Amino acid sequence: MFNVGLGLPVADPDRLLDWARLSDEGPFSTLGLLDRLVYDNPEPLITLAAIAGATTRIRVQTEVLLAPLRETALLAKQAATLDRICGGRFTLGIGVGGRADDHQAAGTDIKTRGRRLDTQMAEMRRIWTTGDIGPAPCRPGGPEVLFGAFKPAALARVARWGDGFLAAAPVEWCGGLFDTVRSSWAEAGRSGSPRLVAQVNVAVGPAEDEARRHISAYYGDQAEWALGRLLTTPAQVRDAIKAFADLGADEVMLYCWSPHTDQIARLADVVTSSC
Template sequence: MDIGIGLPTTLDIAGPDLVAWARRAEERSFSSLGTIDRIVYPNYDSLTALAAAAAATTRIRLFTDILLTPLYLPVHLAKVTASVDALSGGRLTLGLGVGGRPDDFAAVDRPFKRRGVLMDETLELLHRAWAGEPVAGGSFAVGPRPLHGRVPILMGGSGERALARTVRWADGWTMGGGGPEAAAQAVPRIQQAWREGGRDGEPRLAALCYYGFADAAASAAALRRYYGFLGEYADRVADSVITSPSAAAATVRAYADAGITELVFFPTIPQLSEVDALADAVLQ
């Protein structure tokens, strides 16, 4: 299993310290740097943060886990994602999802009730733009060509439409919450849809979890703040935070047993020491 680490983009951290986090994560041999996405929240923009991380690193992969795709104008998203891919030497993977917060959509004047349609339209345009087709009028492409022809995608979501998008457009699937037990139930469903859709090989299968070793109370508070809009479910997320090295190691084993091929640990404490503590716990 590949083990990634999230950038602390939703936490109180200075920009230079965020870049230092990216450097340390690469030094400690994590597989990827992840971001989670919101508009109406004081977090760093996902693709901007990954562009900064790309400039400060040379090997570690970059992973939006996930980017709330319908919030973004498709042509601009095509240009920015192709740019980050090119600037990073082809290290970007896009985890994409439709989102579920009406206030995010209202803030950017995008129709919440049409988010599924917007998602499908955006996926179509992204692939056309990455292939070099003019998608904004005139005769020019809107961005550089991705290094490998297209930016790899992992699709988020568990509904039938999300499965259909995974099979049609993606290199695999990424799971938000739910824990290893939920992953063990979801993975066979994804693999079956993959085979029935005529896709070759095996899908990439990713998941995320939250951790914070230095201060359990602060970790729970950070998650309650970020997920407060979910009401009582925010307490369930906060209660699931991994607060010890032994629990982190056990979580890796449980997700591996469920068939997940990459697990990303997202931090709830922004101190740089948390990178080293996690590496010591889960990287051999």
């Protein structure tokens, strides 16, 4: 069965545990949560810890956590702790963050965020491997790490430090991105294959209007692009799942912008009929 996960809506944190429990009972593989600093969203690691405690089988994932905004040793400890308390169900989706206001609030330099992330990954892998700072994660070397990226230098981090790639991009872009990641993986001499995860925005049924409002608030002056690619019918979602599967993706994350839990049942029907 092809894996399909849900990106959790951030507009109403009080509903997230309901989302978690209902999703855990459905056909979904993973629950993902975005990260921003200067925005009205719940902090992802704390929230996913609560979600892990409210579920039994579904994976939890940051998509993506903005690592350069955080202190490295503490982040390594938090990630390992979450991985342990959820029994290895945690995936650390990670990226640099491109919003100046987030970096200004964190006191970090946006111009050096890529170099900082490379340094952070080296240190976190060392911590997870040596056990200098506990607890040890469930998996030797640390939890699964996916990188969200678009540019070649950022995509190369997948092979250097990661386990796979998270593509928050439309189907027509992903073929080239996936090929680049696969090529750099092979050139680096990595065994096996990188894990490839796609992400699309969805709002099926009467939730569409509310989802559009939240997308507009989140993306600001870039909202028109995101709104134009919002999937709003079961057929569109099914077609996207198939298209990503045909490109060789291992999983698709359906990111939900409306907090109404009826989306879970609607999307479960789509997933069940697609996979």
